[in-house]
Each structure stands twice: as C-alpha cells, then as structure tokens.
Amino acid sequence: MSARFLGIFICLLSSSASEAADAGRAAVDWSAPYFGISGGYGWLRDVDRSFTPALRSSGDDVVFGAHAGYLHQFGAFVLGGEAEYTRLDINFEGFPIDVENAFSAKARAGFAFDRLLLTGHAGATYITTNIGLEDWGWVAGAGADYLLSDNLVAGVSWDHMQFDRFDGTLIDGQLDLVKARVSFRF
Incomplete structure (x- = not known):
C-alpha cells in the first residue's frame, strides 16, 4: 500500500512540476x-x-496571391482583419470566360493553442473576369497557422466565395480555394 501511495505522490509531484514549468514559460502572443x-x-x-x-x-x-493583416490576442481568443489578393486565371469549361482576380477583405476570429492558431473568417470579395464582368460577393472559410519562429508563420486556409446573379446576369457562381500560406510578422 505504501508503494502505491508513493507512486501516486510522485505522479502528482511531477505533474505539478510540469504545470509550473509551463506557467513559467512565456506564452506565444499572436x-x-x-x-x-x-x-x-x-x-x-x-x-x-x-x-x-x-x-x-x-x-x-x-x-496564388498575397495577404496582409493584423491580429490581436485576448487571452486565448484572437481577433483581427485581413486584406487579400488572389490571382485566379480559372477558365469556364467550354466558354471563353476566365475568372482572373479576387480581392477580399475578411474579419478573422479564433483560438490560439500556444504556437497553433485556428481561425474562421468572413467578409466581402470582388471578382474580375477577362470579358469585363465583375461583381461583389461574400467569402467565408477557415484556416490554421503555426508559428515557426518569432516572425515566420506557415499555414493553410480554405475560402468559399459566393456570387448571386453575377454582374446582373443569371449566373450564380461559387469559388472554393485551398491555399498554403507563409506569413511574416513584424
């Protein structure tokens, strides 16, 4: 019985020491x-x-594209905004129409787990085509970022864009993007 008690005591002590070490370590600020x-x-x-x-x-x-934004952390909750440009050049099969550019403004919100950040985002997007059609729509999605160093972040994101009656036509368009991202924090 005393060996069992000693084992439990050692487990509790090592667990408390581990938690104390984690508490002493500076948490990542996004x-x-x-x-x-x-x-x-x-x-x-x-x-x-x-x-x-x-x-x-x-x-x-x-x-492919570029993005810029700002994040602010409140405890584990992270909130921010982002502007993004994406070069598309996606051709409608069987039609001489290319969707060329997407410009998006998104609000981001999520939770930080030390070096891992999981977020959702939503906002507005503007699409252009090679034949002069262009219109506003909405964008929503999710992403995951990992802090590789104090300034370098690697991540993945998914965007879903929706356009109803694109530029006054009867076309309802949907665009899904899956991207790998590299960001520099300063």
Missing part, C-alpha cells in the same frame, strides 16, 4: 501585423439560369 504569400488550387462552379434546363459550368486551376 498580436502583430503581418504580410505574406499563398499558393494553392481553386474550383469554380456556376449555374446559368437563363437556359432551360439550367446550364452548369465549372473550371479549376492553380491560384
């Missing part, structure tokens, strides 16, 4: 302005309701 680059893949789907039955089209291609 509060900082940042900028970076991204690259990934995008999938475009639309439905043209001017035809009966509705005409569906899609396209996909590699995407």
